[in-house]
Every structure is written in C-alpha cells, then in structure tokens.
Amino acid sequence: MAVKEAVPVRDEESALDDSPFIEPIGFTPVQLNTTRARLLLSKRALVVSSCLVLGLLALVYLVSARSLIFDTKPANANVSISGLALPLGDGHLVLPGSYRYTISAEGYLPKSGEVEVTGDGHSRHSxxxxxxxxxxxxxxxxxxxxRVLINGHEVPNENGLVEKIPAGIMQVTVLTDRYLPFTQEIDIQGLGNTYRLQAKLRPAWANIHISSNPIGATVTVKGTVLGTTPLTAELIEGNQTVSVSLPDHKTVDIPVSVTAGVDQTLATVHLGPADGLLRVVTVPEGAGVTVNGKFRGHTPLTLELPSGEIHRLRFFKDGYNSIEHTIDLGAGMERDLSINLNAIYGRVRITSVPVDAEVYIDGQYAGMSGQTFNLPARNHSIVVRKEGYAAFDTNIIPSAKLQQTVRAVLLTSEQVRWEKVPSEFRHGAGGTMKLMRPNTVFTMGSSRREQGRRANEVMRKVSLTRPFYIGTTEVTNREYRQYKRMHSSSHVNGVSLDNDNLPVVNVSWADAALFCNWLSLRDGLTPVYLTGQGRVIGFDSAANGYRLPTEAEWAWLARYDNGTMRKYPWGDTLPVRDNSGNYADSHAAKLLPTVMRTYSDRYSATAPVASYSANSLGIHDLGGNVSEWIHDLYTIGTGLSTRHEENPTGPQDGDYHVIRGSSWRHSGLTELRLSYRDYGETPRNDIGFRIARWID
Known part of the structure; x- marks a missing residue:
C-alpha cells in the first residue's frame, strides 16, 4: 500500500508552531480469492465428509454393540429381531436395549418374546x-x-380323520359295533403332517344254531327278537342269554358263552307246558302261604304253579285258624283265589300294683287294670300306666286253651332310676364296690359311762341320706401297686406285710387320697381331692370320683344294726367270738408285748382281705386286720347337740385325719370297740384304707 508524503500546512493560529502535519488518505480493502470456498462446498467434499461421519458412527456402533444369539430348535428356524440388528455369524449385532423377537420354522408354531441386551456382555438365548x-x-x-380312542380316550373324528394330534408315541384303538377292537401303537411326527392307519377289523360274532321242540319258538337276545326256531343267529362275543319262548309253554333261558369266529350248535331246547298263574288274597291280608310245604310269601300274592299237577296250599296267620286248600291249573291258565281266615281268641287278665291303672293294648286304650280281655291269639303289646309311676310294658300271645294273667308292678320314677344303678361293680384296680342307700339318723361316739371310752368319742347326732359306693374290702397291695409299682408294705420281724392279697400299709393319708384321684381318672370320673404344689389342699364334695369314706359313713357301716349301734364287730359283749376278725392273738405273741392268748385268728400280722365273714351289709374287716384312714380331718366336738348333722364331711383344713377301727396290733378293750377313734397323718404298718364314692 502506497503512502503519500505529508505536506505541512500553516494557519494563522499555528503560524508560530514549526511541527509537521500528517494528513489522512483513503483506504481500499484487498479483494480475497473465492476459489477455496468453492472447493469446500463441492460434491466430492460432501461425499468425503459423509463417509467420515458414517465411519465414525460405525466405529461407535461397533464399540457399543453386543452380539445377540438365539440357539433354536430346530436349528434352521428363522429369527426376526425388531430395530437395528445386523446379522453377524450365528447371531445379530445390536446396541444395548430391549428387542422384540419372532422365531419361526415350517411345521412349528412361531414363538415371540422380548429380550434385554445390556452393555455388560453378549446375550445368548435358547x-x-x-x-x-x-x-x-x-x-x-x-x-x-x-370310534377312535387315543391313549384310552375317545377323540372326535370325521370319516376317520382325527385333527390336532400332538407329536409323540400314541396308542390308537379303533372300535365299532360287531367287530373286535383294533389297537396299534404309532409315532405321530406332528409338523402338520397326516399319518394314515389301515385298520383291519375282525368280526366279533359267531354263528349259533338254535333249535327247539316243538319248533317255531321265538328266540330273543337282550330284548331283540332274532327269529323262530330252527335258526342260525349271529351272536356277539361274550356271555349271552338266549330266551326261547312259545305260547302255552315255559320260556327257557339258555346261557351261551360266545367266542368270536367259533360257531356253535346248541342242544335242542325242550319247551314244557307253561305254569298256571294263581292270584291269592286273604281276609285279613298278610297271611303266610306255603305251596306243597314250601313257604312262598304273604298275601296278597301271585303264584306260578306247574300245570297238570295238584298243589296243596296252606294259609296261616297269628290269631287265626290255618286253612288248607288244593288246586290244579292248566297250562297258561290264570285264576283268582280268596280265603277267609277265622280268628282264634284267648282270655288275658291284667292286674296292677297299685290298682286302677290304665291298660293299653296294641297302642289303644282298652280299659282299667283288674279286667279280663278277650284277644286274638297273636302277639299283643300290653302297656299299663298310672300317673306318678313309670309305665309297665310287656308282650303276650293269648291261648285259646287257657286263660293267662299279666301282673304289672308299677315303679315310681325314683325306683326305676335306682333299678338302673348297679348294686355292685369292680373298679379299675380290681376291687369290689357295693351300693349303700342309707336313710337314717343315728348317734356317733359313745356314752361317758361306756367302759374303755376315750375323751375324743363325743356323741354326735348324724343324718346319713346320701347314697354311696363302698369297697367291700380294704385296698390290697396288688391294687395299690398298679398306682405305685415299687411300693412295699415291708414286714414285721420277718413276717411279710407285702403279699398281693394283704391290705396295703405303710401309706400316709395323702398317699391314700392321691390313689383315689389316680383311680378316678383311670375310670373316667372327676377327682374328689384338690391338689396344689404336690399336696392335697381340699376336696370337692360334688365330684363323683373315688375318695376315702367319711367318718359318718364308716360308723354307720360298722355299727348300725336295725336302729341300734353295735359295740364290737361281733356284737355287744365280750369275749371275742371265734373267727370274728384279725386282732392281736396268740399267733402275734412273738411280735407284740400284749395279746389275747385265748383267741386265735391264724395270722401273726395282717391277714388276706375277706378272710373273715362280712357284716350284715356285706363289708369285711371293719374291725381288725388294719385300721383305716378316714376322709374327715380330726376334730373333737363339745358334746351332744340338739340338732343333727346331715351327711357331714368334716372341715377343709386341719393338721390330722381320723383313723377308725382296730388292727392286728390291738387287743385292748378300748381299741376293740367300734367307737374307738385315733388320728394321724404319717404311715404306719397297721393302717390301710378302703375307698368310697358318692352317687347322685
């Protein structure tokens, strides 16, 4: 660029200034060459740029893409994948993401689904x-x-064509009327192909030749008429029944076993004359009928009787005379027969205690007791009723030859109830229990004037009315060892107290009470004794389980004798009677310091239970053998009260329990008396127990 030389200019104001002056000149920009721009926009440049971009994208795709491979069965299946998926070898190259796929092959059902391809690795699916x-x-x-069955199940077919059979080994059965089943196992390949099966059917019948005498009889099989004899019929294989019939002749049924393809000729069927038909009625109906001695039923009745014979008929019914009748029927003849039966009567006298009760015969009111009734000689139900009493019922068959008597003893509801209660039974351990129903008032204890009396024998008036069961003997070692298997009653100076049939001893009062609870549970009853922390803490007087006898019950059982109180087990006077019980006798002299040397009971210590006679109530050993634990807690009264105690059971709490009765160790006057009372809690070798049970 050229620069012109500056020409100094002076004016008036700067005339005195000698500095040079620079004058600006015009500027013209240089013009660029446009050839390069045209090259950048040329077609070739665009193609190259596009290739570079596509190459870059391909490189990014190859770096990011993952292979998606499907292992298919069949192996030649077509695989179609949605989106951008490049075929690569056995699979496709795809970017991470979700893809729908469809796999198909000729002869197979297509399958579609969705797979997720992640960037972590390649994806392979079967x-x-x-x-x-x-x-x-x-x-x-x-x-x-x-009909076509596949694997035992019938399938629909159209002219033998069965559609939609799954691929696999199939058992095909072909069924049709009059031919044997055809079965063959085939392999169905599927793939929409058709399998052809040739079924050669074999006949399921045989030719059966049938003849009869006389000829012309109708032949029927399963209700279908095949023709008349003689004929040859095709019968299906199996057990068949051929019926051959002819008017006025008996129909004959012939069982025939038919084998397919095996022809048969049956023996000639001989048709005999048809039976006659006899319709029988009687007045009254319901009579029994026998024909030639053979029972045939009750009227009304239809009888088939062989023709050309004389038949003997007999008609009978309770309360009526029997009638005999004979009859002869021709072949195919039908007749009606009516028979009137004559009633037989017998006299029955019905009485009752108490009198004037109502009598019902066969459910109908017949009159008051004390009458004689004329009744048909058949079975009758007799019921005798009176208000306040349970009904009496019985059955009777009157006799025409003699008069009979029915005596109805009517019981009150209470009497009926007690008749259902057993008077005696065996409990679960094997002992015998006897029913007692006391209803009495008596005095317990003894008079101050009684010789040998102790201060604790205070007299008390007691009312005993509650029924109960009592053990007829004391509980034995055998019975107790069912509860405690290892218990031993021990011995006295070598004399055993432990034999099975000896009374159990060396048990405390609590041991006896817990035995009662165990036995109650064994026999399905409610235990009487309440327990807590391993000890007895009270009793439930409403429970029906086993318990020890109350002192009032024991005293009544031992002493009460027709309104008086017995003093000793054998009576009211001394000396001891022979065989009256087990006390300290001459045999116990080597064990005890004091004995009755003039009395012998044959045992040194305890004796087997029931070794001596029972008292008047059937109870053994209430005196002697062993003393007995009593239910009641030990107390001492203050004297005879004007009021009486009703069924006393003693208090719930206390320190000791009552002991009653003498034992094998006793020989003194005080102990031998039945009013003797003792007390204790711990075991002794001369104390046992018996059990009782309330009943309501």
Missing part, C-alpha cells in the same frame, strides 16, 4: 419351537362307522 400337531386318517377294512 428357544425351542413346538411342533405343529399332526393328523391321523384311519381307514377301516371293512369300511364301517368307527
């Missing part, structure tokens, strides 16, 4: 296509309508 079902075309020889 897909098995299900074969298309096949078809089965069954062609029978001969060509007849058929």
């Amino acid at each position: 897909v098995t296509l299900e074969k298309l079902p096949g078809r089965l075309q069954v062609e029978s020889d001969p060509a007849v309508p058929i």
Whole structure:
C-alpha cells in the first residue's frame, strides 16, 4: 500500500508552531480469492465428509454393540429381531436395549418374546419351537362307522380323520359295533403332517344254531327278537342269554358263552307246558302261604304253579285258624283265589300294683287294670300306666286253651332310676364296690359311762341320706401297686406285710387320697381331692370320683344294726367270738408285748382281705386286720347337740385325719370297740384304707 508524503500546512493560529502535519488518505480493502470456498462446498467434499461421519458412527456402533444369539430348535428356524440388528455369524449385532423377537420354522408354531441386551456382555438365548400337531386318517377294512380312542380316550373324528394330534408315541384303538377292537401303537411326527392307519377289523360274532321242540319258538337276545326256531343267529362275543319262548309253554333261558369266529350248535331246547298263574288274597291280608310245604310269601300274592299237577296250599296267620286248600291249573291258565281266615281268641287278665291303672293294648286304650280281655291269639303289646309311676310294658300271645294273667308292678320314677344303678361293680384296680342307700339318723361316739371310752368319742347326732359306693374290702397291695409299682408294705420281724392279697400299709393319708384321684381318672370320673404344689389342699364334695369314706359313713357301716349301734364287730359283749376278725392273738405273741392268748385268728400280722365273714351289709374287716384312714380331718366336738348333722364331711383344713377301727396290733378293750377313734397323718404298718364314692 502506497503512502503519500505529508505536506505541512500553516494557519494563522499555528503560524508560530514549526511541527509537521500528517494528513489522512483513503483506504481500499484487498479483494480475497473465492476459489477455496468453492472447493469446500463441492460434491466430492460432501461425499468425503459423509463417509467420515458414517465411519465414525460405525466405529461407535461397533464399540457399543453386543452380539445377540438365539440357539433354536430346530436349528434352521428363522429369527426376526425388531430395530437395528445386523446379522453377524450365528447371531445379530445390536446396541444395548430391549428387542422384540419372532422365531419361526415350517411345521412349528412361531414363538415371540422380548429380550434385554445390556452393555455388560453378549446375550445368548435358547428357544425351542413346538411342533405343529399332526393328523391321523384311519381307514377301516371293512369300511364301517368307527370310534377312535387315543391313549384310552375317545377323540372326535370325521370319516376317520382325527385333527390336532400332538407329536409323540400314541396308542390308537379303533372300535365299532360287531367287530373286535383294533389297537396299534404309532409315532405321530406332528409338523402338520397326516399319518394314515389301515385298520383291519375282525368280526366279533359267531354263528349259533338254535333249535327247539316243538319248533317255531321265538328266540330273543337282550330284548331283540332274532327269529323262530330252527335258526342260525349271529351272536356277539361274550356271555349271552338266549330266551326261547312259545305260547302255552315255559320260556327257557339258555346261557351261551360266545367266542368270536367259533360257531356253535346248541342242544335242542325242550319247551314244557307253561305254569298256571294263581292270584291269592286273604281276609285279613298278610297271611303266610306255603305251596306243597314250601313257604312262598304273604298275601296278597301271585303264584306260578306247574300245570297238570295238584298243589296243596296252606294259609296261616297269628290269631287265626290255618286253612288248607288244593288246586290244579292248566297250562297258561290264570285264576283268582280268596280265603277267609277265622280268628282264634284267648282270655288275658291284667292286674296292677297299685290298682286302677290304665291298660293299653296294641297302642289303644282298652280299659282299667283288674279286667279280663278277650284277644286274638297273636302277639299283643300290653302297656299299663298310672300317673306318678313309670309305665309297665310287656308282650303276650293269648291261648285259646287257657286263660293267662299279666301282673304289672308299677315303679315310681325314683325306683326305676335306682333299678338302673348297679348294686355292685369292680373298679379299675380290681376291687369290689357295693351300693349303700342309707336313710337314717343315728348317734356317733359313745356314752361317758361306756367302759374303755376315750375323751375324743363325743356323741354326735348324724343324718346319713346320701347314697354311696363302698369297697367291700380294704385296698390290697396288688391294687395299690398298679398306682405305685415299687411300693412295699415291708414286714414285721420277718413276717411279710407285702403279699398281693394283704391290705396295703405303710401309706400316709395323702398317699391314700392321691390313689383315689389316680383311680378316678383311670375310670373316667372327676377327682374328689384338690391338689396344689404336690399336696392335697381340699376336696370337692360334688365330684363323683373315688375318695376315702367319711367318718359318718364308716360308723354307720360298722355299727348300725336295725336302729341300734353295735359295740364290737361281733356284737355287744365280750369275749371275742371265734373267727370274728384279725386282732392281736396268740399267733402275734412273738411280735407284740400284749395279746389275747385265748383267741386265735391264724395270722401273726395282717391277714388276706375277706378272710373273715362280712357284716350284715356285706363289708369285711371293719374291725381288725388294719385300721383305716378316714376322709374327715380330726376334730373333737363339745358334746351332744340338739340338732343333727346331715351327711357331714368334716372341715377343709386341719393338721390330722381320723383313723377308725382296730388292727392286728390291738387287743385292748378300748381299741376293740367300734367307737374307738385315733388320728394321724404319717404311715404306719397297721393302717390301710378302703375307698368310697358318692352317687347322685
């Protein structure tokens, strides 16, 4: 660029200034060459740029893409994948993401699904296509309508063509009337193909020749008439019944076992004359009928009787005279017969205690007791009733030859109830229990003037009305060891107290009470004794289980004798009577310091239970053998009260329990008395127990 030289200019104001002056000049920009721009926008440049971009994108795709491979069965299946998926070897190259796929092959059902391809690695999946079902075309020889069963199940078919059969080994059965079943196992390949099966059918019948005498009889099988004899019929294989019939002749049924393809000729069927038909009625109806001595039923009745014979008929019914009748019927003849039976009567007198009770005969009111009734000689139900009493019922058959008597003893409801209660039974451990029903008032204890009396024998008036069961003997070692297997009653100076049939001893009061509870549970009853922390803490007087006898019960059982109180087990006076019980006798002299040397009971210590006679109530050993634990806690009263105690059971709490009765160790006057009372809690070798049970 050229620069012009500056020419100094002076004016008036700067005339005195000698500095040079620079004058600006015009500027013209240089013009650029446009050839390069045209090259950048040329077609070639665009193609190159596009290739570079595509190459870059391809590089990014190859770096990011993952292979997606499907292992298919069949292996030649077509795989179609949605989106951008480049075929690569056995699979496709795809970017991470979700893809829908469809796999198909000829002869198979297509399968579609969705897979997720992640950037962590390649994705490989196995897909098995299900074969298309096949078809089965069954062609029978001969060509007849058929039924087709596959693996035992019938399938629909149209002219033998069965559609939609799954691929696999199939058992095909072809059924049709009058031919044997055809069965064959085939392999259905599926893939929509049709399998053809040729079924050669074999006849299921045989030719059966049938003849009869006389000829012309009708032949029927299963209700279908095949023709008249003689004839040859085709019968299906199996057990068949051929019926041959002719008017006025008996029909004959012939069982025939038919084998397919095996022809038979049956023996000639001889048709005898038809039976006659006899319709029988009687007045009254319900009479029994025998024909030639053989029972045939009750009227009204229809009888088939062989023709050309004389038949003896007999008619009978309770309360009526029997009648005999004879009859002869021709072949195929039908007749009606009516028989009137004559009633037989007998006299029955019905009385009752108490009198004037109502009498019902066969459910109908007949009158008051004390009458004689004329009744048909058949079984009658007799019921006698009176208000306040349970009904009496019985059955009787009057006799025409003699008069009979029914005596009805009517019981009150209470009497009926007690008749159902057993008077005696065995409990679960084996001992015998006896029913007691006391209803009495008596005095316990003894008079101050009684010789040998102790201060604790205070007299008390007691009312005993509650029924109860009592053990007829004391509990034995055998019975107790069912509760405690290892218990031992021990011995006295070598004399055993432990034999099975000896009374159990060396048990405390609590041991006896817990035995009662155990036995109650064993026999399905409610225990009487309440327990807590391993000890007895009270009792439930409403429970129905086993318990020890109350002192009032024991005193009544031992002492009460027709309104008086017995003093000793054998009576009211000394000396001890022979065989009256087990006390300290001469045999116990080596064990005890004091004995009755003039009395012998044959045992040194305890004796087997029931060794001596029972008292008047059937109870053994209430005196002697062993003393007995009592239910009641030990107390001492203050004297005879004007009021009486009703069924006393004693208090719930206390320190000691009552002991009653003498034992094998006793020989003194005080202990031998039945009013003798003792007390304790711990075991002794001369104390046992018996059990009781309330009943309501």
